[in-house]
Amino acid sequence: MIEAIGNQYIVARPVYSTNTFGEEFKKTHRHHKTFLDHLKGCCSCSSQKAKKIALSLFPIASWLPAYKIKEWLLSDIVSGISTGLVAVLQGLAFALLVNIPPAYGLYAAFFPVLTYFFLGTSRHISVGPFPVLSMMVGVVVTRVASGGNTAPELSSSSMENDSVVEERIMVAASVTVLSGIIQLLLGVLQIGFVVIYLSESLISGFTTAAAIHVLVLESVFTQIQKTNIADLVTSVIILVVVFVVKEINQRYRSKLPTVIATGVSYGCNFEQRFGVAVVGNMSLGFQPPITPSVEVFQDTIGDSFGIAIVGFAVAFSVASVYSLKYDYPIDGNQELIALGISNIFTGAFKGFAGSTALSRSGVQESTGGKTQVAGLLSAVIVLIVIVAIGFLLQPLQKSVLAALALGNLKGMLMQFAEIGRLWKKDKYDCLIWIMTFIFAIVLGLGLGLAASVAFQLLTIVFRTQFPKCTTLANVGRSNIYKNKKNYADVGFNPLRILRKRNKALKKIRKLQKRGLIQVTPKGFICTSDGFKDSDEELDNNQIEELDQPINTTDLPFEIDWNARLPLDITVPAVSLHSLILDFSAVSFLDVSSMRGLKTIFQEFIRIKVDVYIVGTDDDFIDKLARCEFFDDEVTDSIFFLTIHDAVLHILMKKDYSTSKLNSSQPITYIQVFPSTLIPDPHFHSFSQEKEMKFDFTINTNGGVRNREC
Numbered sequence: 211m212i213e214a215i216g217n218q219y220i221v222a223r224p225v226y227s228t229n230t231f232g233e234e235f236k237k238t239h240r241h242h243k244t245f246l247d248h249l250k251g252c253c254s255c256s257s258q259k260a261k262k263i264a265l266s267l268f269p270i271a272s273w274l275p276a277y278k279i280k281e282w283l284l285s286d287i288v289s290g291i292s293t294g295l296v297a298v299l300q301g302l303a304f305a306l307l308v309n310i311p312p313a314y315g316l317y318a319a320f321f322p323v324l325t326y327f328f329l330g331t332s333r334h335i336s337v338g339p340f341p342v343l344s345m346m347v348g349v350v351v352t353r354v355a356s357g358g359n360t361a362p363e364l365s366s367s368s369m370e371n372d373s374v375v376e377e378r379i380m381v382a383a384s385v386t387v388l389s390g391i392i393q394l395l396l397g398v399l400q401i402g403f404v405v406i407y408l409s410e411s412l413i414s415g416f417t418t419a420a421a422i423h424v425l426v427l428e429s430v431f432t433q434i435q436k437t438n439i440a441d442l443v444t445s446v447i448i449l450v451v452v453f454v455v456k457e458i459n460q461r462y463r464s465k466l467p468t469v470i471a472t473g474v475s476y477g478c479n480f481e482q483r484f485g486v487a488v489v490g491n492m493s494l495g496f497q498p499p500i501t502p503s504v505e506v507f508q509d510t511i512g513d514s515f516g517i518a519i520v521g522f523a524v525a526f527s528v529a530s531v532y533s534l535k536y537d538y539p540i541d542g543n544q545e546l547i548a549l550g551i552s553n554i555f556t557g558a559f560k561g562f563a564g565s566t567a568l569s570r571s572g573v574q575e576s577t578g579g580k581t582q583v584a585g586l587l588s589a590v591i592v593l594i595v596i597v598a599i600g601f602l603l604q605p606l607q608k609s610v611l612a613a614l615a616l617g618n619l620k621g622m623l624m625q626f627a628e629i630g631r632l633w634k635k636d637k638y639d640c641l642i643w644i645m646t647f648i649f650a651i652v653l654g655l656g657l658g659l660a661a662s663v664a665f666q667l668l669t670i671v672f673r674t675q676f677p678k679c680t681t682l683a684n685v686g687r688s689n690i691y692k693n694k695k696n697y698a699d700v701g702f703n704p705l706r707i708l709r710k711r712n713k714a715l716k717k718i719r720k721l722q723k724r725g726l727i728q729v730t731p732k733g734f735i736c737t738s739d740g741f742k743d744s745d746e747e748l749d750n751n752q753i754e755e756l757d758q759p760i761n762t763t764d765l766p767f768e769i770d771w772n773a774r775l776p777l778d779i780t781v782p783a784v785s786l787h788s789l790i791l792d793f794s795a796v797s798f799l800d801v802s803s804m805r806g807l808k809t810i811f812q813e814f815i816r817i818k819v820d821v822y823i824v825g826t827d828d829d830f831i832d833k834l835a836r837c838e839f840f841d842d843e844v845t846d847s848i849f850f851l852t853i854h855d856a857v858l859h860i861l862m863k864k865d866y867s868t869s870k871l872n873s874s875q876p877i878t879y880i881q882v883f884p885s886t887l888i889p890d891p892h893f894h895s896f897s898q899e900k901e902m903k904f905d906f907t908i909n910t911n912g913g914v915r916n917r918e919c
Contacts, residue, residue: 225850225855225858225859225862226850226851226855227847227849227850227851227855227859228826228831228846228849228850228851229846229847229849231851237828266541266544267329267544267547268328268329269329269330269331269541269544270327270328270329270582273333273581274581277581277583281580282580282581282583283583285577285578285579285580285584286578286579286580286581286583286584286587287584287587288577288578289573289574289575289577289578289579289580289584289587289588290574290579290583290584290585290586290587290588290590290591291587291588291591292573292574292577293336293570293573293574293577293579293584293585293587293588293591294587294588294589294590294591294592295591296569296570296573297319297323297336297338297339297570297588297589297591297592298316298319298591298592298595298603300315300319300338300339300567300569300570301315301316301317301318301319301320301338301339301592302315302316302603303315304318304339304340304341304344305318305339305344305562307341307344307345307347307348308344308347308348308351308378308382308562309348309351309352309355309378309382310351310375310378310379310382310562311375311379313492313493313600314379314382314560314561314562315339315561315562316592316595316596316600317496317497317556317559317560317561317596318338318339318556318561318562318563318564319338319339319564319589319592320561320589320592320593320596321552321555321556321559321561322337322338322549322552322553322555322556322561322564323336323337323338323585323586323588323589323592324555324586324589325548325551325552325555326548326549326552326582326585327582327585327586327589329544329547329548329551329552330544330545330548330582331529331539331540331541331544331545331548332525332528332529332532332533332540332545332582333532333536333538333579333580333581333582334529334532334536334571334574334575334579335525335528335529335532335566335571335574336566336567336570336571336573336574336585336588337525337549337552337564337565337566337585338564338566338567338570339562339564339567340521340524340564340565340566340567341420341421341567341622342416342417342420342421342520342524342622342655343517343520343521343524343562343563343564343565344562344563345420345423345655346420346513346516346517346520346563346655346656347382347385347386347517347562347563349423349513349654349655349656350381350382350385350510350513350656351378351381351382351385354381354506354509354510355374355377355378355380355381379560380500380502380503380506381503381506381510382557382560382562383500383502383557383558383560383561383562384502384503384506384507384510384557385506385510385513385514385517385557385562385563386553386554386556386557386561386562386563387502387553387554387557387558388502388506388507388510388511388514389514389515389517389518389521389553389563390518390549390550390551390552390553390554390555390556390557390563391550391554392514392515392518392550393518393521393522393546393547393549393550393553394546394547394550394551394554395550396518396522396543396546396550397543397544397545397546397547397548397550398547400543401543401546402522402526402541402542402543402545402546403542404519405522405523405526405527405542407663407666407667408519408520408523408663409639409642409666410527410639411628411632411639411640411642411643411646412642412643412646412662412663412666413523413524413527414625414628414643415625415628415642415643415644415645415646415647415650415662416520416646416647416650416655416658416659416662417524417622417625418622418623418625418626418647419646419647419649419650419651419655419658420622420650420655421622421623422623422651423650423651423655492600492601492603492604493600494596494597494598494600494601495596495597496559496596496597497559497560499558499559499560500558500559500560502557502558512656512657512660513656516655516656516659516660517563518550518553519659520565520659521549521553521563521564521565522545522546522549522565524565524566525545525549525565525566526540526542526545528566528568528571529545529566532571532575549565552564568621569621574588628643629643629644638669638673641669642662642665642666642669645662645665646658646662646665646666649661649662649665650662702782702784704810704813704814704816704817704819705757705813706782707781707782707784707817708756708757708760708813708816708817709756709757710780710781710782711760711771711781711817712755712756712757712758712760713756714771714775714779714781715760715762715769717779718765718769718775718776718779719764719765721776722765722766727776758816759815759816759843760816760817771783771784771817771818772784784817784818784819786819787818787819787820787860787864788819788820788821788822788860788864789814789819789820789821789822790821790822790823790824790853790856790857790860791821791822791823791824792824792825792853793823793824793825793826793830794824794825794826795825796826796830798830798833799830799833799834801837804834804837804839807839808839808844811843811844811848812843812844815843815844820848820860820863821848822848822849822850822856822859822860823848823849823850824849824850824851824852824853824855824856825851825852825853826849831846831849834846
């Protein structure tokens with residue numbers, strides 16, 4: 211019964227343990243599906259299931275029929291044209307990062323848009339080249355292709371011989387196809403959840419390191435004497451113009467400088483007069499598809515996996531932002547399928563791996579793009595350049611494209627500011643950012659990513675192995691329990707107490723058998739001070755005996771272990787009789803954790819400290835029962851619904867007055883969070899004397915006390 215009085219409420223109900231609650235309120239039996247049931251469901255077939263599968267594989271079938279032509283078409287056209295122009299220039303620029311001719315970047319900007327239009331679930335991202343992925347593919351091309359250690363020289367007027375160029379293109383295409391196959395398999399197997407292991411801080415640190423890799427090239431130092439002054443001056447001017455125009459107008463920041471640079475380079479004939487490297491021959495039309503190299507597959511499986519994961523993580527994170535902003539769902543597994551098929555398709559036509567560029571997606575959304583119709587129109591712009599007007603870009607200096615590529619890295623380089631923000635919010639995330647950056651710089655992007663994921667998982671294990679606990683105190687004589695101190699323990703090691711008591715019990719038995727001890731109302735009286743007992747080192751069997759429950763049934767008297775013992779036998783006093791563990795934040799226990807938890811309970815019970823657990827769900831208790839957690843010593847009656855239920859049960863059990871709520875032996879409440887494991891079966895002492903004196907009821911006149919850290 212609940213009765214409201216002003217801004218207070220009064221609750222009158224029985225004290226519920228988990229067992230008594232289950233007896234009064236019967237739980238509805240539910241059939242939990244087994245693996246065989248799920249397998250049957252997957253293999254079954256119906257018209258509704260076929261329709262559902264078709265709509266999930268082709269999201270276009272769900273949003274295209276609802277397309278609002280009058281309201282959205284004009285916005286999509288404007289957005290598509292703007293995004294297409296950006297995609298052309300970024301495709302050309304990012305191809306330099308892959309160490310292949312710039313013209314092949316147009317294929318990477320065209321083909322993935324077509325497949326994503328039909329298969330993608332995001333309506334706003336622009337798929338295509340991404341500088342970090344281009345850099346990762348370029349690293350593989352440099353390592354695998356013969357002559358790949360020689361980067362394209364901006365000071366040269368021609369590319370390397372045709373065979374080397376073709377080999378580089380083959381390596382880039384094969385890596386792209388393999389990464390697409392990996393993404394497709396992950397999507398079909400419904401493993402889109404892997405993105406949760408790539409946190410925001412990990413992605414930020416990794417992309418920042420990739421940007422550093424792009425900036426700090428070996429050729430900067432090894433070929434500095436070959437620097438073309440015209441290229442250097444042009445690059446610096448373009449960088450300055452890009453940054454200035456970016457601040458003035460988001461829409462034209464990457465198109466206007468390029469148009470000017472192309473015109474100036476053509477009008478002044480920079481290629482002949484200063485020997486600068488230009489885009490050169492732009493053959494109209496498409497290249498015939500190729501068969502990927504199996505040998506490259508074998509050499510680049512690890513790199514391809516990293517490219518697949520990073521590409522998906524970046525695309526999914528950007529898509530998630532827009533899906534929240536415009537309130538529509540996205541499917542991680544379908545995104546994997548869409549990106550995988552896009553990369554397979556692109557690689558087959560000599561493109562390179564793509565995801566989504568943040569700046570390009572920003573242009574598509576900020577210029578009014580409503581759906582992937584804008585993306586399709588951007589592909590049309592790229593198509594026009596490929597088949598008709600590509601020759602207009604032939605005089606464009608490669609140094610201009612390189613400057614544009616570097617300009618796109620500004621946002622990534624600005625992510626260094628994340629370190630300070632993360633340090634204030636979460637030091638673990640800050641450490642993940644820093645270590646990811648170091649791993650990616652030192653080990654390279656492929657191994658660096660693997661090491662970063664492993665380190666992030668290690669931090670989870672570390673936080674799990676060292677759970678945070680708090681001691682709770684009753685506030686204002688109510689059912690509210692708050693943190694008593696910043697650090698929490700019961701103040702002693704129960705196993706140590708148990709062994710001390712069993713050792714003392716053995717000595718007391720010897721004294722009693724020899725008639726050297728008497729018991730009075732005031733305590734023990736020892737009639738001989740000459741008794742000596744050896745404290746020789748115990749063997750394993752004797753240690754196991756000391757770990758057994760204390761049995762005093764053979765003695766004609768009871769032992770008060772907190773009182774003074776004969777012959778100055780010292781046993782640490784135990785200042786509490788009950789321990790309540792709040793498990794509301796514990797999601798699961800594995801087998802080793804159950805073993806450790808049971809050991810803890812047994813040790814406390816054997817020194818006459820009752821242990822209770824509150825805040826668990828029924829599945830948690832069922833799992834303990836299935837794993838034979840309970841026995842005569844640890845029973846299932848230790849579970850209660852709330853802390854207050856457990857406290858009231860203890861008070862009634864100890865026959866205390868519920869109005870006074872005072873005891874010479876306090877109750878300790880431990881809140882366990884957010885750990886899922888209990889690795890150490892022993893609690894550690896931090897201040898036993900202070901803990902012994904505290905009264906578990908704190909009268910604060912209804913408020914929570916203010917204690918400075």
